[in-house]
Amino acid sequence: MKKMTWAGAAAALLLSACAQAPLGSAGASREFVSANEDSRVLFLVIHYTEESWDDSLRVLTHAEPPYGKVSAHYLVREEPAKVYQLVDENRRAWQAGTSYWQGTQNLNSASIGIEIVNPGDKDLKTGQRNGQYQPYAPAQVDAVVALVKDIVARHHIRPDRVIGHEDIAPDRRRDPGPAFPWHRLYEAGVIGWPDPAQVAQRQAGYAAALPDIAWAQQRLAHIGYIVPATGQLDEHTRNVISAFQMKYRNSNYDGQLDAETAALIDVAASEGGMLMKDGKPSVR
Template sequence: MMRSIGASLLALLLSSCGGLDINHEYSSDQYDQRIRYIVIHTTQTGFDKSMQVLTDAEYPVSSHYLIPSMDDPDYASSDMQVYQLVPDHYRAWHAGISAWQGRNNINDQSIGIELVYQPHCRSTLSVAETIVWNPSAVDSLINQLQKPICLYPDFDPEQIQELVELIRELQTRYPQITPTHIVAHSDIAPDRKIDPGPRFPWQRLHHEGIGAWYNADSALCFREIFASHSLSAEVIQQALSDYGYPIDITGEYDLQTAQVVTAFQQHFRPWLVDGRVDAESAGILFALLKKYRPSRLGVLGTIAPLCRTSENLPSVPLENIDRLRPKNDTPRRILE
């Protein structure tokens, strides 16, 4: 009798270990996907070393994808291939300390794509030795901002085509990857990163339906307005922040502002990366806001509808611009 009871208890215990009974009758629509950004990187070295760094446990860095260059002598294959190193649903270690559009820890929310690409750089020098600045605005920070001196070759066209096809596939899988969610490493970490650099073909990607780019007529219109009406540092900082850049609103043209402006120009005005907020850079910035984040234009929203064509520049109500001007002619005035 006792043996029979023991056998029954054992059978009951074993049946209870068969798995948790989960009810799937109900569901919620209150969720979203982890992946909302794509971050573009360059490896700064050849294919063999890039693969070692991104896969060897000795190096605390990784990316979801690696795309080689046919121009790289390290790449032995005659066929272009995209290498997936980390599954999409896992968190790769590619972004580091980063932020974009008010969100931090971009590693948690992004796909990282590394391109094998080698700029030719030499020792780091002060910006004062390499870039023409507005002395009245940046005397106090020139010696703080350090940049390497680099020559940037063109990207391999086959590599860029593979990138285009990969991003298209990722956008199909993850609809939260909108145009302004495809960013450079330097966009999300402007204080410490410069990749993929000023030769990366952002405009070409936009022509392929990928990423953000501004309307040229809008940029010209805003440029004409700002050429004769200065903006305060606070307004420029707020506009950069509203577009997505991680920047504190200090009202001063400080080190962080120079770094963010440099990252912005590498992305959207690569033919002249000088860290200065001139009328052209400001025009491009506000054209981007008008196109992608019009609710963030603030008082300039009253001007934006007039910026339709470069041939018919508007007569701007001066009281609108006056509200944006700096209160005095000090280094706070950064757009001349």
């Protein structure tokens, strides 16, 4: 039998590896993989449906009238609490609409959307909003937290990019609203929270003298909101402040710049102000 040289053996192994390499699109070999890549998913957007379970499912899965062309990657039912995937994560769901966060516009192309079955402040019998936001079912919240943790871990989504629809479209959306327990996501280690010690310290100073609206607009823009520097507490600025309050101080979301709100905004916009559950600064 003829002995195979070292060079011949190496060549044979290479040919064998090539033959067995997995194939990608159009039969392209995937034997070489670049390290210079990351997920296309930069943001995770949380919504409520403002509908019952049946209507939520119809709206998010049908394209025919009278339903608009809207969708989400995931829908979380309230009773029984269950997660449904409606759109593959590799495809774009039509869930964010006209939107903005941290310099990115129209987030559909760079986000995953989670819709939670909850009426918000809508009376499902009359279709009118009454300002009374309905609580989320505990088991449903557990399912949402587990889903968010999984998505964030797989796509390496930064804590400051787990956001509500109200954050990215404050003039037209209020979801997931003040009843959504954002603090649970902080406790789960997926978002940061304003350091209470820093908030208390700055609140004392702002109680004596509030900063002006131009300051608040600048700080909110630094966090990620789209806020023109008008220097006026106009409707858009009130909506932005209210969206911020719904997340970090949901007991009062009137859109006014009081001392506590100013302290929360200042800490949230400051280096090292947002902390993770382990006490480390949140990654920005």
